[in-house]
Amino acid sequence: MNDSFCHGVVGCLHAGSRRRLWSPLAKPWQKLRSYFVWHFENLGVPRGWSAACRGLLRRGRRAPHAGGRAYGAAGREVLDLQPGELVEVRPVAEILATLDPDRRHKGLLWMTGMQKHCGRQYRVYKRVQRITLETNGEQRSMRNTVLLESVMCDGREFGGCDRSCFHFWREAWLRRIKDNTIDD
Numbered sequence: 001m002n003d004s005f006c007h008g009v010v011g012c013l014h015a016g017s018r019r020r021l022w023s024p025l026a027k028p029w030q031k032l033r034s035y036f037v038w039h040f041e042n043l044g045v046p047r048g049w050s051a052a053c054r055g056l057l058r059r060g061r062r063a064p065h066a067g068g069r070a071y072g073a074a075g076r077e078v079l080d081l082q083p084g085e086l087v088e089v090r091p092v093a094e095i096l097a098t099l100d101p102d103r104r105h106k107g108l109l110w111m112t113g114m115q116k117h118c119g120r121q122y123r124v125y126k127r128v129q130r131i132t133l134e135t136n137g138e139q140r141s142m143r144n145t146v147l148l149e150s151v152m153c154d155g156r157e158f159g160g161c162d163r164s165c166f167h168f169w170r171e172a173w174l175r176r177i178k179d180n181t182i183d184d
Contacts, residue, residue, distance in 0.1 A: 037157060038103060038112045042092060055101070079171040081146050085124045086177040089117045089148075095173045105170045108145065112157045114167050121177060122148040128168060144171040 039048035039055075081087060089095075092115055103110050128145040132138070147166045155161035 034112070034157070041112055042096070042115060058101075077172045078144050079174065079176055081124045081127065081171055081174065081176065083124050083126050086121060086179070087124060087146075087148070087174040088121045088177055089114075089119060089169070090173055090175055092118045098170070098172050105172060106144075108142075108168055108170055110173075111153070111167060113153055114169075117148075117151055117167075122151055125149045125166075142168070145169065146171065146174070 035055075036048070036052050039052040042048065043051055079087075095110060095118065098105050099110055125147040128142045128147060130139055130141050133140065146169050148169055151169075152164045152166055153161070155163065
């Protein structure tokens with residue numbers, strides 16, 4: 001049996017899996033690792049190290065934030081994107097301005113592997129209206145979120161996961177392109 005991590009969650013969907021035994025121990029380590037990796041990849045090692053440490057120290061002193069509150073004017077933007085429309089992923093600095101202290105925009109996590117798509121153009125594959133959580137089967141509604149054609153997680157940030165899941169993109173992280181041709 002392969003005991004690798006998948007998307008930061010160790011709990012397996014199979015009953016009787018040994019992964020469940022490691023889950024309480026591995027989750028805090030995986031969250032901490034993901035936190036530092038995100039800072040290193042987005043800010044570089046020296047600045048990322050200091051920002052991550054400052055954030056951890058500040059985390060213990062700050063009051064809880066309003067769950068999933070988006071920051072900045074771009075955080076309120078609604079484009080009502082439809083399948084087939086051409087969009088450009090905003091630069092990292094603009095996206096980071098929309099995130100709360102937990103790297104989320106209205107509850108949706110900005111994942112480490114999404115940075116490489118910034119500044120590039122893609123077509124909207126489909127709108128996301130509802131998802132089912134694999135961990136407990138709960139269904140959740142989503143607004144102003146789309147999937148982009150051929151933009152999937154490569155799994156490098158998650159220990160080599162091969163699931164190839166789509167990244168979820170908030171419309172606030174995208175810019176509509178008027179011309180319908182993709183620049184390469």
